[in-house]
Amino acid sequence: MKTPILQMTGISAAYDNKTVLENINLTVFEQDFLGVIGPNGGGKTTLIKVMLGLLNPTAGKVTFYQEGKEVPEISMGYLPQYNSIDKKFPISVYEVVLSGLNRQKSLFRSFSPAQHEQVKQVIARMGLEGLEKRAIGQLSGGQLQRALLGRALVSNPQVLILDEPNTYIDKRFEAKLYSLLEEINRERAIVLVSHDIGTVLQNVKSIACVNGTLDYHPDTEVPAEWLEKHFGCPIELLGHGNLPHRVLKCHHH
Numbered sequence: 001m002k003t004p005i006l007q008m009t010g011i012s013a014a015y016d017n018k019t020v021l022e023n024i025n026l027t028v029f030e031q032d033f034l035g036v037i038g039p040n041g042g043g044k045t046t047l048i049k050v051m052l053g054l055l056n057p058t059a060g061k062v063t064f065y066q067e068g069k070e071v072p073e074i075s076m077g078y079l080p081q082y083n084s085i086d087k088k089f090p091i092s093v094y095e096v097v098l099s100g101l102n103r104q105k106s107l108f109r110s111f112s113p114a115q116h117e118q119v120k121q122v123i124a125r126m127g128l129e130g131l132e133k134r135a136i137g138q139l140s141g142g143q144l145q146r147a148l149l150g151r152a153l154v155s156n157p158q159v160l161i162l163d164e165p166n167t168y169i170d171k172r173f174e175a176k177l178y179s180l181l182e183e184i185n186r187e188r189a190i191v192l193v194s195h196d197i198g199t200v201l202q203n204v205k206s207i208a209c210v211n212g213t214l215d216y217h218p219d220t221e222v223p224a225e226w227l228e229k230h231f232g233c234p235i236e237l238l239g240h241g242n243l244p245h246r247v248l249k250c251h252h253h
């Protein structure tokens with residue numbers, strides 16, 4: 001039996017009266033690995049902003065659960081889109097990861113020794129030892145991604161939300177990211193937004209396709225017709241490694 005931790009019911013969202021999401025229903029379960037796919041501008045980032053409470057919906061509600069009981073909130077870690085990061089901001093790797101604990105710190109107290117220990121452990125887990133003092137502007141894309149993943153994870157959130165993490169790194173490092181995510185998913189739910197349908201289908205447990213409205217698929221045995229219908233593009237099934245995966249055919253919008 002799957003236990004829900006986050007439920008969106010009848011959610012609509014808009015910017016300046018322009019509706020971008022309409023009547024969305026979606027449940028994220030404990031240990032879920034939900035892939036959010038959809039065309040450019042379809043509303044994927046808007047969906048996770050509503051999940052995170054960064055954008056108020058114009059209709060509907062988001063409900064959170066812990067051990068099956070409704071609670072006012074759950075802890076969520078967030079890896080934002082690459083282009084939303086100010087790489088000139090003068091902050092070190094250590095400070096970036098530490099900032100993931102800001103919500104757990106009382107206003108006029110400094111961080112506790114236990115919290116600094118948590119930061120050190122996460123930095124080691126992300127393979128960033130030795131880079132603690134380096135400014136984020138002097139990191140490679142992959143290192144910056146791991147620092148921000150560390151920030152998202154350091155508070156031990158119940159859900160980890162990643163917006164297009166593949167844009168940080170080149171293809172060679174993508175496999176490393178996904179094995180790290182597989183490990184993280186043993187401890188918590190993950191919501192992954194990505195353009196890359198092929199990679200998503202190989203790694204996630206369930207799929208939501210967002211294009212103004214949302215269509216949910218409870219597993220990754222997604223028929224090509226379903227993807228074509230909801231993604232709005234023709235899609236082809238390809239053999240790739242041990243797993244079949246689907247890619248977009250050449251097409252024009």
Ligand SMILES: Nc1ncnc2c1ncn2[C@@H]1O[C@H](COP(=O)(O)OP(=O)(O)OP(=O)(O)O)[C@@H](O)[C@H]1O
Pocket residue numbers: 015016020038039040041042043044045046047
């Ligand atoms: N802050 C904003 N103000 C006004 N309109 C916005 C804002 N953010 C997004 N939009 C618009 O809302 C729609 C959905 O955007 P959103 O970023 O959620 O889509 P997306 O599916 O994440 O796109 P992409 O795949 O390109 O990242 C788009 O038409 C976009 O132009």
